[in-house]
Amino acid sequence: MNIKNNVDVVDIAILRELKTDCKQSYRDLAHKLNIHPNTLMQRIKKLEKEHVINGYYADIDYRKIGYDYHGVSMLRTKKSRVTENMWEFEDIKKIPQVEAIYALTGPYDAIAIIRVKNREEMVEVLKKMQQNQMIAKTNTQIILRTFKNPSEYNPL
16 A cells, blocks of 8 residues: 555644654644544554554754764765665664665765764774675765754654
8 A cells, every 4th residue: 555645634734743742642632633532543553554653762962972973974885886675784784873874876875874972983883884895985074063953854
């Protein structure tokens, strides 16, 4: 089933509100959206079942708990392009300091988002990534300032 065809304005309103504050009670959210709480619960369960909603997360300011270095590392593989199964990145995915990995177009094949406590830890993470047999080259930059966090993305 293609969920895109089954999402209506009420679902979009629910998603917008949950993205803004997923801790609000069903009762408060139902009141805000002017729908019955049972309807709201059924809608949310449907969105979870269809994997439109995949989880509920805390938005953590990692700098406040000591993760002062945030970086991006461009990865070029030894193959001409990244395969769909991304098996060549399995060991990189297991590095706890790697926040995300994305396949790319352009001169690099992937980008890894890294978050660490200090420069020495960044060096260790980069060494681990470069030990991957499929990685031909890395190019890493340190993020100096964040103007918008992924948690702020809400186009709904």
